[in-house]
Amino acid sequence: MSGPRQTLTVVIPVFNVEPIISRCLDALTWADEVTVVDMFSTDKTEEICRSYSNVRFLQNKDYIYANVNYGFDHASGDWVMRLDSDEVVSPELASEIQEEVLAKPDSPYSGYWVPNKVFFFGKWIRYGIAYGPENRDGPVGFGRRKILFRKNTARYACNTEHEDITTSGELGVLRGHYDHFSHRSVSEWIRKANYYTDRDVERTDVLAPTFRLPRPGRTLAALVKVFFDLYVRRKGYRDGLHGYMVCALNTLYLLVFRCKLWEKHAWLTSRDDLVKY
Numbered sequence: 001m002s003g004p005r006q007t008l009t010v011v012i013p014v015f016n017v018e019p020i021i022s023r024c025l026d027a028l029t030w031a032d033e034v035t036v037v038d039m040f041s042t043d044k045t046e047e048i049c050r051s052y053s054n055v056r057f058l059q060n061k062d063y064i065y066a067n068v069n070y071g072f073d074h075a076s077g078d079w080v081m082r083l084d085s086d087e088v089v090s091p092e093l094a095s096e097i098q099e100e101v102l103a104k105p106d107s108p109y110s111g112y113w114v115p116n117k118v119f120f121f122g123k124w125i126r127y128g129i130a131y132g133p134e135n136r137d138g139p140v141g142f143g144r145r146k147i148l149f150r151k152n153t154a155r156y157a158c159n160t161e162h163e164d165i166t167t168s169g170e171l172g173v174l175r176g177h178y179d180h181f182s183h184r185s186v187s188e189w190i191r192k193a194n195y196y197t198d199r200d201v202e203r204t205d206v207l208a209p210t211f212r213l214p215r216p217g218r219t220l221a222a223l224v225k226v227f228f229d230l231y232v233r234r235k236g237y238r239d240g241l242h243g244y245m246v247c248a249l250n251t252l253y254l255l256v257f258r259c260k261l262w263e264k265h266a267w268l269t270s271r272d273d274l275v276k277y
Contacts, residue, residue, distance in 0.1 A: 009033040058074060111153060197256050
């Protein structure tokens with residue numbers, strides 16, 4: 001160990017998360033700074049966030065990952081950690097970050113993969129979406145995500161709502177995990193999927209020379225491939241009915257996105273042939 005303990009800023013993008021934000025912030029009272037980037041919530045999100053002494057509350061209305069970048073830019077810590085409001089850091093992960101990362105400034109790593117447990121509709125999902133190639137050598141039921149970085153070594157390109165973060169330097173792997181309490185109900189999943197696909201479609205130029213409208217036949221093949229990968233190859237069937245629902249809904253996401261692309265293209269190229277009502 002050499003040099004003083006380094007500091008951490010946790011960046012959380014939020015919008016109308018009154019029912020769940022306290023659970024997230026309660027697990028971060030040890031962090032030097034928590035920068036909440038709010039998209040002008042209309043509920044009590046701001047009031048709750050400002051009640052925590054280590055929270056810095058900012059407002060910015062942009063795409064979700066652009067708001068994360070905005071939080072990175074305003075972070076004062078030597079390290080930054082990216083979390084969502086439905087994610088909760090475990091005590092084990094909190095201790096590991098403090099003892100193995102912040103207390104060791106000479107660490108060779110510029111960032112870390114961190115294990116996570118994903119919950120869908122009230123059940124811990126161990127396979128399918130949680131059994132990705134990045135964690136095939138890890139324990140069953142834990143995904144792995146890049147969420148902790150030295151400041152100025154990670155950033156989102158902000159091209160889509162489900163892109164990976166771009167990092168520089170070597171990444172290590174932590175042992176402690178965080179819980180991701182994703183989608184409490186099918187209705188919540190539909191609401192979020194509608195939001196995410198709308199955001200991706202609005203920034204897709206369907207009239208660009210390089211754009212190719214997806215063909216129905218190829219889309220059907222892509223849907224079969226996605227479901228087979230999640231449900232069979234990544235063993236989603238082992239999570240029972242919940243596993244089937246998660247795999248099916250993630251397959252449906254692709255269909256909804258492509259249907260919205262077809263819809264946008266039709267209104268821009270064949271408006272006179274469509275009935276307005």
